[in-house]
Amino acid sequence: MQSSHISVQSLWPSWVVVRITAIASLGGVLFGYDSGCISGALPQIQESLALDSGRSELIVSTLYFGAVFGAVVGSSICDLFGRRTTILLTDVVFIIGAVCLFLSTNYADIILGRFIVGIAVAISGIADVSYLHEISPIEIRGAIVSVNEASISLGFLLAYVSGFIYRSAADEEYRMIFGWAGAVAMIQFFGMINLPESPVWLDSQGRKQESQAAQSMISGIPSTATIDPIGQPHIRDSIGSSCDQGRVKNSDGMEYHEANDAFTQPFLNRRQSATQLFKTYRRQMIISLFLSTTQQFCGQASVINYAPYIFALSHNENRSVHLQTLSIGLVKFAVTVIVVLRIEKFGRRALLLGGMFLISIGQFFLALAFSGLDGNSDFSINGVIPHLALPGALLVVCGYSMSFGPLGWLLTSELFPTEFRARALGMSTIVTYLCASMVTNTFLTFLSEIGASATFATYGIFNTLGMVFAFLAIPETDGKRVEQIEVSMQEMWWWKVGDHHSQFENDYRSMSTETPRPEMTR
The missing domain is CATH 1.20.1250.20 (MFS general substrate transporter like domains)
Incomplete structure (x- = not known):
């Protein structure tokens, strides 16, 4: 048999x-x-x-x-x-x-x-x-x-x-x-x-x-x-x-x-309110919201949607604007394929942190490339370093393709059990597109109001702060079930400190309500 x-x-x-x-x-x-x-x-x-x-x-x-x-x-x-x-x-x-x-x-x-x-x-x-x-x-x-x-x-x-x-x-x-x-x-x-x-x-x-x-x-x-x-x-x-x-x-x-x-995972009571589910998966929801916001405010959406505009703005006469834009698509696809083939070997956490690091470097390259722009509507180019614009854009796209691209939805899908997965992905997607609409609907305005250099630097700073949070709060999820990820999360410094602070507050409230304060004597 x-x-x-x-x-x-x-x-x-x-x-x-x-x-x-x-x-x-x-x-x-x-x-x-x-x-x-x-x-x-x-x-x-x-x-x-x-x-x-x-x-x-x-x-x-x-x-x-x-x-x-x-x-x-x-x-x-x-x-x-x-x-x-x-x-x-x-x-x-x-x-x-x-x-x-x-x-x-x-x-x-x-x-x-x-x-x-x-x-x-x-x-x-x-x-x-x-x-x-x-x-x-x-x-x-x-x-x-x-x-x-x-x-x-x-x-x-x-x-x-x-x-x-x-x-x-x-x-x-x-x-x-x-x-x-x-x-x-x-x-x-x-x-x-x-x-x-x-x-x-x-x-x-x-x-x-x-x-x-x-x-x-x-x-x-x-x-x-x-x-x-x-x-x-x-x-x-x-x-x-x-x-x-x-x-x-x-x-x-x-x-x-x-x-x-x-x-x-045992199916949760489907009558549970959204509030109860948020309480049950508080850390997971915070991480999901972080991924949703940071992947947009890191500025990658502006780079890929306005690539011809950015390269035309750099006035790099040595390269075709359309060829430079095409190179972004090629790099994005190539890096993503490599990550897909090796994601189980590299691990989620290493890819996330490494990709965010490249995004920050790329955005600061772009900020430096346009450091001579004066912020006026005519986009004068005195002092611009045009040859840094393409490497900067490629680094942003490469970093995104290593991190938020393959991991944004993957991490969210791994953090939650089946009965809440679609709802969590839906909430995450709502926030993602709200942020994307904000970024893409303000990019040209920011260029004219504060200048290209300050715009890209702002993206870089936001992403760098997010990288710190990711390092302190997001554990490895590769090959782990929901309950195993929960245990790993409890070992991360960010949540240890947060839980310790919450426990301190709870103990203080308990002492305040259960133990009468002694009378003050003169």
Whole structure:
């Protein structure tokens, strides 16, 4: 008789997992493309519609305003309809937004299209990360979830390539740059139709039989239940004890569901209020909010969205503005791929701190490069050091691709148990896009008001302070379950001091209320 213990390493990654990861990650390509395509299209839009700085900023930031709305409803949609169904819905929204932008004839049409696309970007991000997290085994979970970030970087690269191709296009042909996103959305839509729903989500809904069938389809191990493309279970003859009646086990005798880290945590009472959940996961929420804010206020969004503008501002005559912008996409994609392939070896904490360090160096390079700008609206270039602008921008993008890019959502997904993961990702995404809209909607204004050097220096200072917090408060999460991360967090200096201070205050209050103060005598 075959052993009932089947090694997880022998099962993963199966071809089905590879296919699911590739198709689900197309949402990341759409995310990156729709976020980055404005970089190449904006100069043409400004010229075609004669836009000032304020209206130009609004075109860039409208996507993030739409993303805020998408993030507000995204986690609820994801939890209500399931991860796979939500991805299909967002593909439809992506297509609508792409058509709107492709057919745009005026400023209002562009704003509407960017807002619609922003909604899809946010919901897709929540659904994609949840889906990838829940179909992957814990041993390679970080790499699989980070494939989404690699896809985002690929999307940015494709957006910059598209901008380069259409850099000399006739008036209003910039709409072609927007239109290509619709084709990618259609590919993902038809690819997702035949994929299974997340077995974790199915299990959380009490649909145990469908969950086992979906897990069997994903792992490639036959089960007593199988699943058809539209999610309907069929029961077939048992294949014997090797799968323990449809439940795959690893070499430790642990059910594969447990090895997948999704079924190890008991589900919390779903009637618990959000306040109670915040209290339960206070440290995790603080870290999640930190990641959401710092990854935007570090200034990376300004660099990638306004790259042609920044390089044109540096007046570096030796390099093409469009080629420099394209180099950002290439570096972002290359670094992200390397990180995805080696993330399990490097560890989350080392990548986060190393990447933040590079971001700070890059922003200070940019500040130095534009140190001669006087802050006036004509952007005079007396004393500028143009050759530092490109290295500075590349360092910012490289550092982000090592840290916040692959780790922002990954860390949040690892910090919380299954029943709160989508909600935590949703809250984190709301804050992320609120901050992104603030950064992108003020960049050109800051350049004219305080100057480019002060703007980039401000980003660098904010990121450096965040790096200190990360060093003191964020533990390694690689390969750990939620309760193990909680224990590691308690050993971090930041939380030790905070908990000690809170305990001191509690003891003081207790003494104040329980022990009567003695009468004062003269």
